[in-house]
Amino acid sequence: MDTLLEPFGYAFFRNGIAVATLAGALCGLVGVYVVLRGMSYIGHGLSHAIFGGAVASYALGLSFYVGAGLWGLVSAVLILLIARRRSIGADAAIGVVTTASFAVGVVIISVIGSFTRNFESVLFGNVLGVDTGDVLIVAAVTVAAGAAVFLRYRQLLFTTFDPEVADVSGVSTARMDILLALLLTALITVCMSVLGVTLIAAMLVIPPVIGRLLTDSFHKMLWISVGVGTFCGFVGVYLSYYLNWASGPAVVLTAAVLFVVAYAVSSVRRRSLPEAALDAHVG
């Protein structure tokens, strides 16, 4: 038992596993809406877009969180606005906005001539380098996101499933888009330097996809996704201690293994379903 609890004797490990577990839950929660809107690439894209904000805040002497947060929010809102045009898909909207935003960051660096922030940790994260303050910030965003989804569950669901009819039925879909943009920006801003953009992108997508493979019910998918994200954050960091792996990739690989299991389970279940249930479609 002492061996199992040994890593918890270290403060850096306690902070790291707490932040990874919280971030896993947060990504699992927000990721459901991201995946179901066909915007799986937005995590990766926004992480790059926020680079522009990070550089701008550095150049203007502002806090990283303020600059990157505002920049990310504007980018997310632009993506959602552009994606509303049917002739431009969500993937193209993400590509246009995030690359342009990234390019702005590069231009600012070329003009000011220096930029000292460590972007290696931004790309790959440093789970075991976080302090209690980081844990509290991620915890606060996780609680706020949970509360927002709890209070706007029906409107968010309706907007995600059928925005046109939601609009007709009295849901302010524009507000729901802004709420989702806020959640995404807050998530990426607080998790970026802790987990890294690669881990965020993976954890926004893999847990919801696992949930989708295992259920046809939205609320069950939401619970499964949050559960898988939480589990992977905790188990990934825990295993990384014993396997001596980098913590971020260990979390992603744990999620990938669960994806393979879920895929196999759903394949077996599909084979056992009556053919009519599989073939039923419009028309």
Added chain:
Amino acid sequence: MSDLVRFERVTCRYGREPVLVNIDLSLAEGDFVGVVGPSGSGKTTLLRAMAGAVRPIAGRIVRDPKVAVGYVPQVETVNWYFPVTVREAVLMSRIDGRVVPWASKQDVRDADEVLDRLGIDDLGSRHIRELSGGQQQRVFIARAMLRRPRLLLMDEPTSGVDVRTRHDVMHLIHELHHEGLAIVLTTHDLNGIAAHLPKLVCLNREVIATGRPKDVITPDVLERTYGAPLEVLQHGGMPVVVEHYLEPEEERKVVPLREGHHGHPA
């Protein structure tokens, strides 16, 4: 009878392109209206404007504020792979007056009652993809009905379904109308649907004609609506539209049109 919705010289547009121009129209309690017109003629925009989701750039839309509106979308626009069960889909329209995510017992009872009313009460826990075309249409009618509407707007409720399903869906819609609901539906089916409705609106960005099918399903109105000559026969007192699909060779033989006449191959 009081108007549920009244359009006064309404013009709507998306971007620079006007979609509806100078529309004058009114809907009263118990109306049952079909809107016909070619693709892109503004039928869906007209429904959305009636529901209050599209604002006019000119004119005004007067709506009775006490009237709840139910909206049934085209099934082709539905994402059938979205993870929702039938009951979850129906309960989506209960968005008012409850903060917590889960449905109240009363909401669930109401949803089950509507599902029962539409004959799909045993499908509540099934995924929406696992239903037949007619059942899928009923799910979205049920979602609209859960709002307890007085006006039901339906965008092509019978598109993409077979004749039997079309018959079932139209039978259900007629029942809802007989129960007092005002209904507006759009359709491309002039013979199977439009000719059987009490009132039609022929639309091509502007209202070309309104009235009973036998008064508006005429070669002149249809040509002005669709921009193509259509022949209309009478069968048992009802108009029947005959469409001629000409081979290119036959089309070259068509006698040139004279004012008010349509040429046909010899």
